[in-house]
Amino acid sequence: MKTQYLIIGAGPTGLGAAHRLKELGNDDFLILEQNDYAGGLSASFTDDKGFTWDIGGHVVFSHYKYFDTLMDSLLGDERLEHERESWVRSNDTWVPYPFQNNIRHLPKEARWECVKGLLPGNRTEVSPTNFAQWIDSIFGTGIAKHFMTPYNFKVWATPPELMQFNWIGERVSVVDLKKVLKNIILEQDDVAWGPNNTFKFPLKGGTGEIFRRLASRMEDRIQYGQSVVAIDAKSKKATTAEGLEIEYETLLNTAPLDMLASQWLTEKDDTMIDAAGKLTHNSVYVAGVGMDIKNDAERNSRCWMYYPESNSPFYRVTNFHNYSPNNVAKPGQQLGFMCESSFSEHKPEKLNELMDRTIEGLVNTSMMDAARKDDILTTWDIAVDYGYPVPCLERDKALAVLQPTLEAMQIYSRGRFGGWKYEVANMDHSVMQGVEWAERMVLGTPEKTYTLD
Template sequence: MKKIVILGAGPTGLGAAYRLHEIGYKNWNIYEKNHYVGGLSASFRDKQGFTWDIGGHILFSNNDRFNRLVDDLLHNDVLTFKRESWIWLKDSFIQYPFQNNFHLHPDKELVFECISGLFDVLQRKGSYKNFEEWIYYFFGEGIARHFMVPYNNKVWACPLNRMDYNWIAERVSIIDIKRVLKNIISLRDDSEWGPNNTFRYPLFEGTGGLFNKFLPYTQDHLYLNKNAVRIATDRKEVIFEDGEKASYDVLISTIPLTELLGKIEDKPEWLGRSVEEFLWSGGYMVGIGIRKPCPSNKNWIYFPENNSPFYRITYLSNYSPNMTPTGEFFSFLAETSYSRFKTVSKETIVEETIQGLINSKLLKEEDRSLIVSTFLIDVPHSFPVPFVGRDTTIKNIQSFLSEQNIYSRGRFGGWKYEVGNMDHSVMQGMEVVNRIVFNKEETLYKI
């Protein structure tokens, strides 16, 4: 029986661990550098009694296996929601997605510019080479300028012309001209698009509440506070920061692919150079807890304008009554991206977030006195950018790794954003175990 070592106890590592336990496989261990499990899907409870996620996570999936797993782990401790997602633009709310609902914005000049741009799209010929060109090609000048370009700049914190477009699939609602015209004529609210128009959320402990449920299935195989610093592929050995070593026959890595390559000893020169091609963004997740009844039933709001640092705000307290202390409290979670292309001050981001909430009219100046908790989580790896040439680069790297019996999977381990949600990540872990043990083809992570 091969010795399987897993690096990282986030969704992918825990998915792999669950599957190994499920099939009765005995010879494996999982190592996590933090003192907790869950990775980017962990949650934290502060001293004031507020629970904070690492970003605006929700549970939704078209994968029946994942949905059954959530049912098995959470039983009845899960809540179901009809999505209430909005966009704040020019002092007005319109429902998401923008391209299906811009006609409802009170600024009629904005509406005209978006419609005019769509007529240009109908007559457009030629092609596109990157994400920025793709936006203008399919949405036209108006929608691109008012929402798609500024919003995506805030999210990715990366030049859009350095991004590929092949990742889009279900991530962006493509324009259906007939549908848009029908919406305009009938003044219809068209907010049903998307795989997450209905979603679930754990009743207790935030999204981390789901991943804590994996712990019984790790049994005596889980080791926390174990940071891998080197990987000797010739000896099939992982060396940890504390000096301990772990031998493996097969290694499943869920750490960022760039970091994994940096830890491999005696790697080919081209492999080291390939790291320079990767682009990604980090994020500051700022929680604001307020002693006041929640003034809104919205789930989350998108912010394309530059009068706030964040690209999205989540009313985290609307997901579960257990996200705040007992009493009349509510909480915001704000997400702001940063990268080597865009600097954001960690020292001032909390104050900038509060001011952004005021600028966006979600708080009043006098509400500052009602803020009873602020929480900041710095996430160095938030979005794996689908950079131009990504697929070829990843194919070459993964081919090399598989020859060394190393499988790099997960949101950053696989570096494929389009299959990097929580459900995708868990299933990547389960599927790579099926590949290793049963030689079964993976369906989600394809190279």
């Protein structure tokens, strides 16, 4: 089998690339997908009780006109729009997100610790060299203690000392002492910060519905159940575990970059293997817990909640029933809690115990009454080996070795794990990485979202 463009992975990046190639008049491409469904980490599943679950809390928001137009064409009016309502569970109380702007909700002693850490002279003025130092220098020791440090370890399953901070960008609201004091004294909340303060969500089918519909536009170009095991860059041939061999001219990889560089390439040198070994990632366990609503007290308008403390294994819970009423079997009558926990060599977890610990965590954090555990109608889970690409201290040096070497072989690696840059790994970023790659191939225009510098 021969093709001009071979695309590995039918996730957001691979499908975005294929869609743009078709728009540009090129049908000479093939997508290899190891699963029997499209969507990658943005896929959705419906359990045997009729509850729909995502692989984590995805929301649709965008910086790109092309992406917005594409979503319009895929979903039309079959989507809902929400104002974000997110909270942090800290010190046995709820604090509106961003935490650092709303510490007035904390108990007095914790509130004072946060303010004290921000006072002049209490924050280090030494330039930070890692994420842990950056947290202390920007937020002070109080906010670091009560939220930033424990929460980030729960998310990344990586000590912040082993992470860089250059990825932050618009993902974290930096702190302003004047604003903090003003919000405390005037007893006002500040919740509008962030690029996702409004977001959209499919009416039916979860996030995966977006990519099922996108994949349907090129179904004849997708080979499902095909796991790549070898790529011969010299002869430009890819081989799958199922015995399929494809000759290509140019390859777009959206699978994990470390696997491509250290395992799949038939000819690789020690420099590439060493660089690939410096890339780190966490793994994520997603647990869905569904139950009937017993009384109005169990209803709330929260979208998602963050959990920095040790009385729960999860770092985030999404009220998935609030994203769309159709995410539960009986709309308006049921709750769907979608809970995310991370694990790694730095933060090991016993997966066979995580569902029970998740349910206990829901009780411990006031999300569920202990008496209601026997009323749970359904549980669903999935463990994802590659959850988030960690912005570790050696990441940029590793990418500076891997990406130019691969591009010299006419192999391009993009997407959340193909590009390994968390700062451009949102859904819109991922789709647009594929779109911009296709435009570079056909039109010669430079990529803007993913760059090698």
